[in-house]
Amino acid sequence: MRDLLREVLEANRRIPVAGLATLTWGNVSGVDRGAGVYVIKPSGVPYHRLDEESLVTVEIETGRVVGGTLRPSVDSETHRLLYQAFPAIGGITHTHSTHAVAFAQAGRDIPVLGTTHADNFDGPIPCTRDLTPAECETDYERNTGLAILDALDGDCASVPAVLAAGHGPFTWGATATASLETAIVCEAVAEIAIHTLALNPAATPPEHLIRRHYRRKHGPGAYYGNAGPRRTSEEDPE
Amino acid sequence: MRDLLREVLEANRRIPVAGLATLTWGNVSGVDRGAGVYVIKPSGVPYHRLDEESLVTVEIETGRVVGGTLRPSVDSETHRLLYQAFPAIGGITHTHSTHAVAFAQAGRDIPVLGTTHADNFDGPIPCTRDLTPAECETDYERNTGLAILDALDGDCASVPAVLAAGHGPFTWGATATASLETAIVCEAVAEIAIHTLALNPAATPPEHLIRRHYRRKHGPGAYYGNAGPRRTSEEDPE
Amino acid sequence: MRDLLREVLEANRRIPVAGLATLTWGNVSGVDRGAGVYVIKPSGVPYHRLDEESLVTVEIETGRVVGGTLRPSVDSETHRLLYQAFPAIGGITHTHSTHAVAFAQAGRDIPVLGTTHADNFDGPIPCTRDLTPAECETDYERNTGLAILDALDGDCASVPAVLAAGHGPFTWGATATASLETAIVCEAVAEIAIHTLALNPAATPPEHLIRRHYRRKHGPGAYYGNAGPRRTSEEDPE
Amino acid sequence: MRDLLREVLEANRRIPVAGLATLTWGNVSGVDRGAGVYVIKPSGVPYHRLDEESLVTVEIETGRVVGGTLRPSVDSETHRLLYQAFPAIGGITHTHSTHAVAFAQAGRDIPVLGTTHADNFDGPIPCTRDLTPAECETDYERNTGLAILDALDGDCASVPAVLAAGHGPFTWGATATASLETAIVCEAVAEIAIHTLALNPAATPPEHLIRRHYRRKHGPGAYYGNAGPRRTSEEDPE
Numbered sequence: 001m002r003d004l005l006r007e008v009l010e011a012n013r014r015i016p017v018a019g020l021a022t023l024t025w026g027n028v029s030g031v032d033r034g035a036g037v038y039v040i041k042p043s044g045v046p047y048h049r050l051d052e053e054s055l056v057t058v059e060i061e062t063g064r065v066v067g068g069t070l071r072p073s074v075d076s077e078t079h080r081l082l083y084q085a086f087p088a089i090g091g092i093t094h095t096h097s098t099h100a101v102a103f104a105q106a107g108r109d110i111p112v113l114g115t116t117h118a119d120n121f122d123g124p125i126p127c128t129r130d131l132t133p134a135e136c137e138t139d140y141e142r143n144t145g146l147a148i149l150d151a152l153d154g155d156c157a158s159v160p161a162v163l164a165a166g167h168g169p170f171t172w173g174a175t176a177t178a179s180l181e182t183a184i185v186c187e188a189v190a191e192i193a194i195h196t197l198a199l200n201p202a203a204t205p206p207e208h209l210i211r212r213h214y215r216r217k218h219g220p221g222a223y224y225g226n227a228g229p230r231r232t233s234e235e236d237p238e
Numbered sequence: 239m240r241d242l243l244r245e246v247l248e249a250n251r252r253i254p255v256a257g258l259a260t261l262t263w264g265n266v267s268g269v270d271r272g273a274g275v276y277v278i279k280p281s282g283v284p285y286h287r288l289d290e291e292s293l294v295t296v297e298i299e300t301g302r303v304v305g306g307t308l309r310p311s312v313d314s315e316t317h318r319l320l321y322q323a324f325p326a327i328g329g330i331t332h333t334h335s336t337h338a339v340a341f342a343q344a345g346r347d348i349p350v351l352g353t354t355h356a357d358n359f360d361g362p363i364p365c366t367r368d369l370t371p372a373e374c375e376t377d378y379e380r381n382t383g384l385a386i387l388d389a390l391d392g393d394c395a396s397v398p399a400v401l402a403a404g405h406g407p408f409t410w411g412a413t414a415t416a417s418l419e420t421a422i423v424c425e426a427v428a429e430i431a432i433h434t435l436a437l438n439p440a441a442t443p444p445e446h447l448i449r450r451h452y453r454r455k456h457g458p459g460a461y462y463g464n465a466g467p468r469r470t471s472e473e474d475p476e
Numbered sequence: 477m478r479d480l481l482r483e484v485l486e487a488n489r490r491i492p493v494a495g496l497a498t499l500t501w502g503n504v505s506g507v508d509r510g511a512g513v514y515v516i517k518p519s520g521v522p523y524h525r526l527d528e529e530s531l532v533t534v535e536i537e538t539g540r541v542v543g544g545t546l547r548p549s550v551d552s553e554t555h556r557l558l559y560q561a562f563p564a565i566g567g568i569t570h571t572h573s574t575h576a577v578a579f580a581q582a583g584r585d586i587p588v589l590g591t592t593h594a595d596n597f598d599g600p601i602p603c604t605r606d607l608t609p610a611e612c613e614t615d616y617e618r619n620t621g622l623a624i625l626d627a628l629d630g631d632c633a634s635v636p637a638v639l640a641a642g643h644g645p646f647t648w649g650a651t652a653t654a655s656l657e658t659a660i661v662c663e664a665v666a667e668i669a670i671h672t673l674a675l676n677p678a679a680t681p682p683e684h685l686i687r688r689h690y691r692r693k694h695g696p697g698a699y700y701g702n703a704g705p706r707r708t709s710e711e712d713p714e
Numbered sequence: 715m716r717d718l719l720r721e722v723l724e725a726n727r728r729i730p731v732a733g734l735a736t737l738t739w740g741n742v743s744g745v746d747r748g749a750g751v752y753v754i755k756p757s758g759v760p761y762h763r764l765d766e767e768s769l770v771t772v773e774i775e776t777g778r779v780v781g782g783t784l785r786p787s788v789d790s791e792t793h794r795l796l797y798q799a800f801p802a803i804g805g806i807t808h809t810h811s812t813h814a815v816a817f818a819q820a821g822r823d824i825p826v827l828g829t830t831h832a833d834n835f836d837g838p839i840p841c842t843r844d845l846t847p848a849e850c851e852t853d854y855e856r857n858t859g860l861a862i863l864d865a866l867d868g869d870c871a872s873v874p875a876v877l878a879a880g881h882g883p884f885t886w887g888a889t890a891t892a893s894l895e896t897a898i899v900c901e902a903v904a905e906i907a908i909h910t911l912a913l914n915p916a917a918t919p920p921e922h923l924i925r926r927h928y929r930r931k932h933g934p935g936a937y938y939g940n941a942g943p944r945r946t947s948e949e950d951p952e
Contacts, residue, residue: 018736022256022422025354044463070464074454096354098426102433105352106441114819115881116739116810133446140450166443167353167451184736188812194433195816195908203820205880208847212854213881216788225758226784260494260660263592282701308702312692334592336664340671343590344679371684378688404681405591405689432671498732498898501830520939546940550930572830574902578909581828582917609922616926642919643829643927670909 004030004176005052008039011093011180016047018184020095027073030091030176031083036060038083042070060084074141078164081145082172086156091176093183096168099190103127104163110189113196113203117189118213122158125186126151128165161186242268242414243290246277249331249418254285256422258333265311268329268414269321274298276321280308298322312379316402319383320410324394329414331421334406337428341365342401348427351434351441355427356451360396363424364389366403399424480506480652481528484515487569487656492523494660496571503549506567506652507559512536514559518546536560550617554640557621558648562632567652569659572644575666579603580639586665589672589679593665594689598634601662602627604641637662718744718890719766722753725807725894730761732898734809741787744805744890745797750774752797756784774798788855792878795859796886800870805890807897810882813904817841818877824903827910827917831903832927836872839900840865842879875900 011028015021024047029040037057045054057067058076060083065072073079079092103110103125110125112118128147135143148162148170160182161171171182196203217224249266253259262285267278275295283292295305296314298321303310311317317330341348341363348363350356366385373381386400386408398420399409409420434441455462487504491497500523505516518530533543534552536559541548549555555568579586579601586601588594604623611619624638624646636658637647647658672679693700725742729735738761743754756768771781772790774797779786787793793806817824817839824839826832842861849857862876862884874896875885885896910917931938 022426023419042464044465071461074462096426098430099433101352101354101430102437105430105434105443106438108437113880114815116815130444131447133444136444136446136450140454166351166447181737188736188810192812192815192819194437195813196819198436198912199816199822199908200820205819206844206847206850208850209845209880212850216854223785224788226756227758260664261657280702282703309699312700334664336668337671339590339592339668340675343668343672343681344676346675368682369685371682374682374684374688378692404589404685432675436674498902499895518940547937550938572902574906575909577828577830577906578913581906581910581919582914584913606920607923609920612920612922612926616930642827642923670913674912 001032001035004032004039005055008041008055008091008176009050009052011091011176012041012050013047014180015093015095015183018180018187020097020183020187026093026095027075027079028091028093028176028180029073029076029079031060031089033087033090037066038079039067040072040076040079042068043073045070075144077139077141078145078148078170081142082148082156082170085145085149086172088174089156089172090174091179092170092172093176093179094168094170095183095187097183097187097190099194100125100163100169100187101167102194103190104168105166107165110163110186110193112205112210113189113193114205115209115213116185116192118205118210119217120182120185120189121161122214122218125159125161125163125169125189127163130165239270239273240290242270242277243293246279246293246329246414247288247290249329249414250279250288251285252418253331253333253421256418256425258335258421258425264331264333265313265317266329266331266414266418267311267314267317269298269327271325271328275304276317277305278310278314278317280306281311283308313382315377315379316383316386316408319380320386320394320408323383323387324410326412327394327410328412329417330408330410331414331417332406332408333421333425335421335425335428337432338401338407338425339405340432341428342406343404345403348401348424348431350443350448351427351431352443353447353451354423354430356443356448357455358420358423358427359399360452360456363397363399363401363407363427365401368403477508477511480508480515481531484517484531484567484652485526485528487567487652488517488526489523490656491569491571491659494656494663496573496659496663502569502571503551503555504567504569504652504656505549505552505555507536507565509563509566513542514555515543516548516552516555518544519549521546551620553615553617554621554624554646557618558624558632558646561621561625562648564650565632565648566650567655568646568648569652569655570644570646571659571663573659573663573666575670576601576639576645576663577643578670579666580644581642583641586639586662586669588681588686589665589669590681591685591689592661592668594681594686595693596658596661596665597637598690598694601635601637601639601645601665603639606641715746715749718746718753719769722755722769722805722890723764723766725805725890726755726764727761728894729807729809729897732894732901734811734897734901740807740809741789741793742805742807742890742894743787743790743793745774745803747801747804751780752793753781754786754790754793756782757787759784789858791853791855792859792862792884795856796862796870796884799859799863800886802888803870803886804888805893806884806886807890807893808882808884809897809901811897811901811904813908814839814877814883814901815881816908817904818882819880821879824877824900824907826919826924827903827907828919829923829927830899830906832919832924833931834896834899834903835875836928836932839873839875839877839883839903841877844879 008030015026027041029038031038039057042054056072109127128151169186173179246268253264265279267276269276277295280292294310347365366389407424409417411417484506491502503517505514507514513533515531515533532548585603604627645662649655722744729740741755743752745752751771753771770786823841842865883900885893887893
């Protein structure tokens with residue numbers, strides 16, 4: 001549990017360092033499946049004041065705060081729904097990174113435009129549908145999670161990222177660190193995509209190139225990396 | 239008063255650190271309502287040479303310099319008019335940040351394109367009308383303030399930022415620090431907006447999503463943050 | 477002379493720090509009118525290896541190297557011509573800064589789109605005509621200077637910057653430091669201009685606003701700054 | 715050999731410092747022609763964990779790993795083919811730098827738009843043809859190299875850079891350091907090109923200006939730099 005607190009703290013601190021958000025924006029959480037809890041950034045605390053004591057521990061089943069003295073991030077219920085829906089998820093990151101948010105605000109998926117994307121995501125990063133007025137009125141954060149589930153259609157593995165329409169990216173992975181690194185990748189491919197579309201609005205890489213790159217790093221025939229059958233937190237394009 | 243000097247000094251020093259201006263551009267002021275004065279950056283002094291002694295104290299009522307040996311920022315009269323018009327304002331920041339200035343030069347409001355904006359501003363950040371030749375000729379800085387008042391229409395609370403047409407952003411808040419942080423947010427939403435409009439010139443988030451986000455953080459039902467009923471300097475989107 | 481070497485060294489070192497160029501690109505020079513010489517960056521030396529000993533001293537009248545053991549910047553003859561043509565110039569900076577070079581490559585003047593520009597330049601930053609094949613063949617660097625003179629039409633004071641077509645910006649001022657700071661401003665206004673034109677291709681601020689801002693800082697009625705009748709190295713918009 | 719390891723290590727560490735890639739992306743290699751080997755970054759190791767021990771030594775002739783305990787970069791076979799095809803190449807860099815990748819994803823050459831480009835490259839930086847499905851299926855990395863050879867048409871000297879279509883830039887030079895610095899230049903000219911094309915889609919500098927700049931720095935009449943007849947790792951525009 002001490003390890004989880006340290007990892008979540010460090011992953012949160014990497015958000016501003018990686019240029020993914022400023023002030024108090026963004027949040028990372030990490031899960032302890034054995035204890036049935038996740039640890040998340042508190043609401044409204046700037047990154048330079050974060051410490052392990054300020055982190056908040058929440059029960060996955062009930063949403064009850066079981067550790068820490070502060071209130072959890074307002075987005076906590078979105079995290080919780082994703083942890084409930086996908087047992088394989090060990091960490092979740094939400095940011096307001098510039099270019100990924102631009103796609104979210106434009107209501108557009110981030111398309112697969114090259115190998116940097118395909119090294120990490122097996123398809124476009126989807127943008128959710130808009131929420132209805134009723135979904136915004138009550139249980140908004142939980143409904144944001146439900147719209148994300150709609151966009152994922154039961155599969156959290158092939159594309160570990162989504163854009164909440166009009167809002168911004170959520171990413172996940174086996175650990176809090178992995179989810180943060182996927183947030184870095186998501187912003188990078190969004191920025192490259194914006195420039196690509198400006199240079200060539202019809203850009204579309206051959207499907208066989210895209211397949212090849214994804215399979216270099218993911219699945220049974222993967223040959224990328226140096227840590228046994230598969231590396232988790234370093235599985236980025238080279 | 240010593241505390242105010244220190245806060246205004248630190249807020250000014252954050253301008254270049256946050257990438258909002260270079261050289262001597264930009265200025266922050268903070269007010270002491272009890273003493274009827276505000277403290278502001280001196281004119282033409284680069285940030286690395288600023289210290290408490292170089293700051294200038296100005297009487298709100300008269301504009302008379304009552305502390306410090308240097309001349310105040312040339313924009314001081316704009317600050318003074320805003321302090322006179324809105325007793326709730328405790329600090330004001332003016333920057334030449336790249337993307338907010340681009341909107342000001344384009345003569346366009348920064349539209350509400352998503353939740354990053356709505357978390358902070360209850361509507362578009364308005365761009366003022368152009369000043370007339372007569373308004374530019376005499377009392378230019380005071381007339382800049384009057385054009386800002388026209389754009390705000392009596393309400394400084396719902397959108398604590400404005401773009402002086404052809405010039406750049408002014409932001410404010412309960413304290414000098416809060417005004418500086420709003421300047422950071424203003425630049426961030428401007429940059430995201432430029433990319434959003436390039437991806438989708440017709441982007442418009444649902445009004446109910448925007449309402450929801452503003453109300454998560456502002457007003458009686460707000461549930462964002464960790465400091466009692468309402469937090470001031472950390473009220474940024476998460 | 478020792479002071480001049482130190483100033484030129486420091487101004488050159490600020491080029492990469494200010495993000496105006498990388499590797500060995502760009503160069504700053506400063507003049508000693510009494511001695512009839514200028515000091516300039518050596519050719520092809522990266523910034524982190526620059527020291528006072530590596531700087532090169534050149535005679536304005538003849539172009540002869542009279543100090544230092546290295547060859548001067550290949551652009552030295554362009555600097556020399558400007559020093560000959562304009563006795564008021566005390567320092568010159570040439571960079572390959574991203575957005576100013578984009579205007580130079582596009583063959584477009586940087587237009588006056590707002591007060592950030594008008595605080596520093598009394599008109600557009602002109603882009604020179606293209607050089608002829610003959611001008612490129614012989615005495616290319618001197619001919620670059622002549623094309624700059626054509627663009628300036630005898631006036632180096634109102635707009636202390638120019639874009640060599642297809643190449644990049646040259647800026648100048650009373651000192652090497654002033655020329656470097658004008659290069660920083662030139663890049664900043666170029667970047668803001670690109671975003672402004674994307675938001676509003678027809679953006680044009682009122683002429684009376686532009687006049688007013690230039691006159692706040694320049695000429696007999698100027699009231700900006702804190703150092704006597706006029707400040708040199710800090711005359712930037714606030 | 716110790717020197718080569720140190721140089722390759724340092725060049726790899728400059729990739730994230732120069733902003734050319736993040737996490738584990740990108741790789742630099744350097745060659746020892748006498749020993750018939752090259753040294754390359756291991757696969758999937760983040761830059762802050764790289765040390766000389768983690769580097770991998772590969773035989774040029776066979777592709778056999780002859781030094782180090784980790785697997786080489788997945789792109790190693792592309793490096794190897796280039797070393798085999800061009801005996802003059804001493805170092806190779808591959809990055810995922812934002813703007814160069816945007817051109818690669820757009821399937822466009824980086825055109826010669828000005829002197830910053832011409833100072834370094836004697837023509838456009840070509841984008842390769844797309845690979846066929848068969849080329850992606852088997853020996854993908856070697857086939858990437860073959861497509862690069864097609865694009866170069868036997869000449870690795872005049873333009874020491876290429877864009878692998880849909881993927882990203884490969885650059886080379888006499889040393890690992892030179893190849894890394896060419897990667898920096900490639901990204902810089904790509905970024906400037908994107909802004910230039912936005913300002914003027916038809917921008918085309920006069921051919922005689924371009925010729926002149928390339929010849930200032932390359933070939934028998936070159937007069938740039940300070941190290942004898944020709945300098946290698948510092949041959950960048952000034």
